[in-house]
Amino acid sequence: MNGIIAFGELHGVFAWLYDLLASTGLSQPWLDVVRYTVLGAMMFVVLALIALFLVWWERKIAGHIQQRFGPMRNGWHGWYQTIADAVKLLQKEDILVDARDKMVFFWAPVLCFVVAFLAYIAIPFGEGLIVADLNIGILYIIAITTFTSISLLMAGWGSNNKYALLGGMRSAAQAVSYEVPLVASILVIILFVGSLSMVDIVNAQSGFMYNWFIFRVPFGPIAFVTYIIAATAEANRTPFDIPEAEQELVAGYNVEYSGMKFAMFFLAEFVNGFTVSAIAVTLFLGGWHGPLDGSFLPSWVWFFLKTFAVVFLLMMFRWTYPRLRVDQLMEFAWKFLVPVTFANLILGAIIKYAGWYW
């Protein structure tokens, strides 16, 4: 683990920290316990900061699209606006509905919040910068992010509110529908990599930019577009934000939540937006690799640059498009996305079998 640390590469820092920990003479099971606890805590802090940043960033983008400035008062261009908002939400009274289902109502935001962060265990932020390189990485991420819709359903059910229930049901229907094209578009990539590990997937795209899966015509771009559409739906963002459709369901599943419980849903939504973007970057946009062979920026910088670019794309969708209706959403998933992604999967399989790819 020791050796020359490449300029700005964080994994060297982590290796040094690990060596420091090992030199204290801690025995093995405890070494891993301490290591993963520290990594988990760091991940949580980093992601919470990212979520706070994304809230601010989205408000700024929305503002500029709508010919206004967005938050401007608190600090430079309102940079600590969301921090102030988060502190405010922490202090707020936690309003509880009497008719709620106590257990379900309490655990829904917790589940939503926790699973949003759990996905990051298997996402490589940079070269060697991954909490655990699971050999089932992408499968794990898909499985864990699906829990989000269960939490939304729980929130809808536990609130004992008709709007919330409608929102929760919509969320469940949407998750079931869009999970299929999402997985089918990811499968094409896995077909070519031959591994579910996120690190293997990124390594398969090393070298020049044309090795990224998005540029591997014809299956790559198709898979990317279908993935982005399905991921927008997975992250409950406009035009697929029907579970919380403000104009129809007031606030959907979170209508009865207030204070920090609401903030947990809210932050989890932004973390989910970041998750789907990070997966898109890992699978299609070369992960931590720069566009040229041999990078002049540290790998984690490339990863974040690309991820924020994809997040930006999702935000542009949100502030441009109207919202689909619930039946149109299902129709779009089953009648368009599912056939297209499966056709693409078959196309990819043929190409793989025939060896017509680089």
Place this chain on the structure above:
Amino acid sequence: MGGLKTEEFIVNMGPQHPSTHGVCRLMLTMDGEIVKKIEPVIGYLHRALEKICENRTYAQCIPISDRFEYVTAMSCNQVFSMAAERLAGIEIPERAEYIRVIMLELNRIASHLIFYGVTAMDIGALTPFLYGLREREAIIDLFEMTCGQRLTYNYIRPGGVSKDLPKEFVPQCRSTIAMIKEKLNDYEGLLNENPIWLARTKGVGYLDPKLAIAYGVSGPVLRASGVDYDIRRDDPYSIYDRFDWKVCTRPNGDTYDRYLIRLDEIKQSIKIIEQALDGLPEGNIKAKVSPNFKPPAGENYARVENSRGELGTYMQSTGEKKPLRVKMRGGSFCQLQALPHFGTECFIADLVAIFASLDIILPEVDR
């Protein structure tokens, strides 16, 4: 799914709801996501405006009329003044008529711009709302410059208008409408051919022209169902007959047509304003009217074409300085009473779109 027991449930949409445009309450009987029955519950904004008018002189009633339909308060001023003028037989100076037409049409544009933004927002597109309000702001600035008010103008009064146009009004008005003309292209580019917008509005909420007429629906909603009826042309008032403009109709009667017709009407209003600005004569802006004028005994019903349909005022005078009875008629009320008859058997999201396309404003419903 044979063994599964399902039942309908009731959702109270409003009075506090983001897309009921005020304090309207719709009791929806829902079968899952499908709306089976709509029952509007109104009266949350009832302020007894008609009764208040009975205790005031005619001139004092004008500020009350502002509150009747505050999005197009100019029309309310106009219809109230018209009723009073016809009762008292007041002649209005030429210049005042021109100013009135300019103001009415500007206010119509402002109202339709709000419609554009709010409808788009109800269908989930958040950005057009800000665009609509941005252009409306320029019009509101014109009003503010003229009468000092941005929402409740109290500008058109029996006998004429309260203040003359400031010197810079005409050039600024020209530049404003030129700007709106240009921005209309953006509006159309953003939504008119957007596939999601089309999917959400085309064929949604078909309003049969017969049903519309039966329920007294008027204005753009009626014209979007293909009925060629506009009070500005069919029961001419003020000086609308002098200008070259046409009544817009759309054949399909769905939400999309109700959206398009507003944009059409903005263009027609711009045409009217341009001609009125060109022909604006010099002269008096107000006939000599005593503040406490006493119209002879009689009754009268005046009506104007508002951005929400027929806006009418029935007024009865006993020869005193206060009216005996005032009755106001707003387009929103009729549109709301027609809603339960064509807005059902659709998704709740469609209902929101239909409701928005009717462009109902609650003070006009509740009075």
